Each structure stands twice: as structure tokens, then as C-alpha cells.
Amino acid sequence: MNPTIENMLKHVSVRKFTDQPVTADQKNSLIAAAQHGSTTEFVQAFSIIEITDQKLRNKLSDITISSPHVKKADTFYVFVADLHRQATILRANNEKLDSIKNMEALLLSTIDTTIAAENMAVAAESMGLGICYIGSLRNNIKQVAELLHLPDFTVPLFGMTIGVPLTKNQLKPRMPQRNQVATNSYDATEFNELSNYDQIVKDYYINRQTNPSDTSWTEKNLAIFKEVHRADVGAFLKSQGFSLS
Ligand SMILES: Cc1cc2nc3c(=O)[nH]c(=O)nc-3n(C[C@H](O)[C@H](O)[C@H](O)COP(=O)(O)O)c2cc1C
CATH class of the missing domain: 3.40.109.10 (NADH Oxidase)
Structure with missing residues (x-):
């Protein structure tokens, strides 16, 4: 690198x-x-x-x-x-x-x-x-x-x-590449299987020094996008x- x-x-x-x-x-x-x-x-x-x-x-x-x-x-x-x-x-x-x-x-x-x-x-x-x-x-x-x-x-x-x-x-952990990158066509299964990433993000938010919270990526997105x-x-x-x- x-x-x-x-x-x-x-x-x-x-x-x-x-x-x-x-x-x-x-x-x-x-x-x-x-x-x-x-x-x-x-x-x-x-x-x-x-x-x-x-x-x-x-x-x-x-x-x-x-x-x-x-x-x-x-x-x-x-x-x-x-x-x-x-x-x-x-x-x-x-x-x-x-x-x-x-x-x-x-x-x-x-x-x-x-x-x-x-x-x-x-x-x-x-x-x-x-x-x-x-x-x-x-x-x-x-x-x-x-x-x-x-x-x-x-x-x-x-x-x-x-x-x-x-x-x-x-550092905020980004999605595993398999959840975001595919070859030749959109991979709806992998792209939406976010349980592993949710756990990674939850661990990040729980353990971070400023504003810790108990939130997964899915929960955060739900909170953001349930309102216009x-x-x-x-x-x-x-x-x-x-x-x-
Ligand atoms: C287009 C755009 C708008 C953003 N607006 C704000 C903002 O208004 N206030 C803020 O504190 N952060 C803002 N951010 C920062 C994001 O919250 C931040 O990039 C995201 O949470 C990921 O964290 P990181 O940049 O530390 O990796 C914005 C980021 C982007 C790309």
C-alpha cells in the first residue's frame, strides 16, 4: 500500500x-x-x-x-x-x-x-x-x-x-467489501446481508470514546430514513x- x-x-x-x-x-x-x-x-x-x-x-x-x-x-x-x-x-x-x-x-x-x-x-x-x-x-x-x-x-x-x-x-469501520462490491451484476443477497456488519458497527459505537451508543448500522439507517x-x-x-x- x-x-x-x-x-x-x-x-x-x-x-x-x-x-x-x-x-x-x-x-x-x-x-x-x-x-x-x-x-x-x-x-x-x-x-x-x-x-x-x-x-x-x-x-x-x-x-x-x-x-x-x-x-x-x-x-x-x-x-x-x-x-x-x-x-x-x-x-x-x-x-x-x-x-x-x-x-x-x-x-x-x-x-x-x-x-x-x-x-x-x-x-x-x-x-x-x-x-x-x-x-x-x-x-x-x-x-x-x-x-x-x-x-x-x-x-x-x-x-x-x-x-x-x-x-x-x-476510524469508522466501513462495510465488508462483499456487502458493497460485486462483479458484473448487482448482488442483492450479499449486499443486503448486513448482520455481520451490524455487529461490527455496534461494537464500534459501544466502544468509542466520544458519544458512545448502542446502535447498529441498520438501526442508524432506519432512524435516518424513516422520516423525510x-x-x-x-x-x-x-x-x-x-x-x-
Ligand atoms: C456530503 C456529506 C455531508 C456531511 N455533513 C455533515 C455535517 O453537516 N456535520 C457533520 O458533523 N458531519 C457531516 N458529514 C460527515 C459524516 O457524518 C461522516 O463522513 C460519516 O459519519 C463517516 O465518518 P468519517 O468521515 O469519520 O469516516 C458529512 C459527510 C458528507 C459526505
């Missing part, structure tokens, strides 16, 4: 940071890493907004409810799926916007943005920094868009806190110009 993969397999989300700053050089490298990910047909359908204004940080942190580290982390980026540039090009050429309104375009920009973010995450961790994605910005996606003055055909997908780790959680979350996201996407068709 090479050092890149060793680092990737050590990933944990970091939610407590020291006061040590992320340097300008490090930030440049992080942005460059994000920009150099693969991108659908070279369209580069994402933007990254660094939030340096502490009042704005506080407002965004309040939206997340669960993520006070948004206030305190040295660096906080918001990742925006962004087809506004393409909209501008189409408008300038008197073309219709149908091709950027549809679900395919929305997926494309979501994928491009996520690839950029994960490139940044891997780069940050290779420098000894810690990161945490902040999807809970979508608790009030409309307000986030307003606070950041986002134009049409943009979506604030998630944030990322970055800093020097103060403490790190224990963020039912306003569809309406927000429509208000940004997407047809969702």
Missing part, C-alpha cells in the same frame, strides 16, 4: 481543531487539488466560496444546528454546484436553457462538485489537516443561497471545515431554475 492510500484509509471527519491557521500556500494547494479533479466533458460545473466573515460563519453554523465547528474551524468552504456560467453562455448566444435545466445537468454539476470536494479533502489530509463535510447547510438551503447571493442554476451542496486537528475520532428530511430542497431547486425532469 502506498502513502496516498494509507492516508485515505486513515480518514476520519475532524470536528475539533487547534487555533493553528491553514497557511495561504496550503489553501492554494487545496483549491488547485479541487480544480484538478476529473470533470464532466470539461465543464467544471462547480464554484467554491471561502467564508471568512465571522458573522456569516455564525449564521451558516446556526443553519447547520449540529455543526458548531463551522464557527471555529480555521477555514470553511462552501461547495456550489454551478451551471450559471453555462446559463450565461447560452443566454449570450440566444439559446434555450433546456439542457441545463434538466435532471441530467443537475446530476452532472452535483457530481463535478463532489469530485472537486473529495480531491480537496484528500489533499488536506495528505498535509496533516483535518476536514469535515457540512451537508447540514441544506437544513435551510434557500437561506444559504440568499446569504451567499447565489444566482440561478447554482446549488449550495455542502460546506467543508478544514483545520489542524485537535482531536480525532476513532429537507422536503423543501425540491422546491428550492425549481426556484433556481431546474425543471427536475
Whole structure:
């Protein structure tokens, strides 16, 4: 195993940071890493907004409810799926916007943005920094868009806190590969036989140092998915110009 993969397999989300700053050089490298990910047909359908204004940080942190580290982390980026540039090009050429309104375009920009973010995450961790994605910005996606003055055909997908780790959680055990990886076709039997993994996750949660709990992976997913979350996201996407068709 090479050092890149060793680092990737050590990933944990970091939610407590020291006061040590992320340097300008490090930030440049992080942005460059994000920009150099693969991108659908070279369209580069994402933007990254660094939030340096502490009042704005506080407002965004309040939206997340669960993520006070948004206030305190040295660096906080918001990742925006962004087809506004393409909209501008189409408008300038008197073309219709149908091709950027549809679900395919929305997926494309979501994928491009996520690839950029994960490139940044891997780069940050290779420098000894810690990161945490902040999807809970979508608790009030409309307000986030307003606070950041986002134009049409943009979506604030998630944030990322970055800093020097103060403490790190224990590694969360991922699924055994047989539960997630198959050859040639979907393996419904293996993919759904999760009893072994449930026990592994239960042991992890019972024994972990912070917030221990008696929960299996199945129980956790049941708790998450038995309720509909963020039912306003569809309406927000429509208000940004997407047809969702
Ligand atoms: C898109 C996305 C959104 C996330 N949003 C949050 C968040 O709002 N707050 C938080 O504390 N962690 C958030 N996380 C971190 C996950 O909870 C974490 O990755 C997961 O529990 C696995 O733990 P690990 O990253 O330590 O391995 C998010 C992760 C992803 C990929």
C-alpha cells in the first residue's frame, strides 16, 4: 500500500481543531487539488466560496444546528454546484436553457462538485489537516443561497471545515467489501446481508470514546430514513431554475 492510500484509509471527519491557521500556500494547494479533479466533458460545473466573515460563519453554523465547528474551524468552504456560467453562455448566444435545466445537468454539476470536494479533502489530509463535510447547510438551503447571493442554476451542496486537528475520532469501520462490491451484476443477497456488519458497527459505537451508543448500522439507517428530511430542497431547486425532469 502506498502513502496516498494509507492516508485515505486513515480518514476520519475532524470536528475539533487547534487555533493553528491553514497557511495561504496550503489553501492554494487545496483549491488547485479541487480544480484538478476529473470533470464532466470539461465543464467544471462547480464554484467554491471561502467564508471568512465571522458573522456569516455564525449564521451558516446556526443553519447547520449540529455543526458548531463551522464557527471555529480555521477555514470553511462552501461547495456550489454551478451551471450559471453555462446559463450565461447560452443566454449570450440566444439559446434555450433546456439542457441545463434538466435532471441530467443537475446530476452532472452535483457530481463535478463532489469530485472537486473529495480531491480537496484528500489533499488536506495528505498535509496533516483535518476536514469535515457540512451537508447540514441544506437544513435551510434557500437561506444559504440568499446569504451567499447565489444566482440561478447554482446549488449550495455542502460546506467543508478544514483545520489542524485537535482531536480525532476513532476510524469508522466501513462495510465488508462483499456487502458493497460485486462483479458484473448487482448482488442483492450479499449486499443486503448486513448482520455481520451490524455487529461490527455496534461494537464500534459501544466502544468509542466520544458519544458512545448502542446502535447498529441498520438501526442508524432506519432512524435516518424513516422520516423525510429537507422536503423543501425540491422546491428550492425549481426556484433556481431546474425543471427536475
Ligand atoms: C456530503 C456529506 C455531508 C456531511 N455533513 C455533515 C455535517 O453537516 N456535520 C457533520 O458533523 N458531519 C457531516 N458529514 C460527515 C459524516 O457524518 C461522516 O463522513 C460519516 O459519519 C463517516 O465518518 P468519517 O468521515 O469519520 O469516516 C458529512 C459527510 C458528507 C459526505
